Amino acid sequence: MAVDPELLDILVCPLCKVSVKLTPDGEGLKCAQCHRVYPIRDDIPVMLIDEARIEE
Numbered sequence: 001m002a003v004d005p006e007l008l009d010i011l012v013c014p015l016c017k018v019s020v021k022l023t024p025d026g027e028g029l030k031c032a033q034c035h036r037v038y039p040i041r042d043d044i045p046v047m048l049i050d051e052a053r054i055e056e
């Protein structure tokens with residue numbers, strides 16, 4: 001995974017304002033509160049509600 005760990009520390013869900021966690025496959029960032037997974041494209045986390053998918 002190529003996303004900077006320090007960047008991950010400061011990323012928050014734009015909806016809940018809580019920190020997100022990298023998914024096991026390393027291809028998304030998940031919010032534990034609303035269960036949205038934000039995609040990572042070209043190593044850039046896309047923190048947009050419209051781009052997120054909801055996972056249970």
Ligand SMILES: [Zn+2]
Binds near residue numbers: 016017031034
């Ligand atoms: Zn959230």
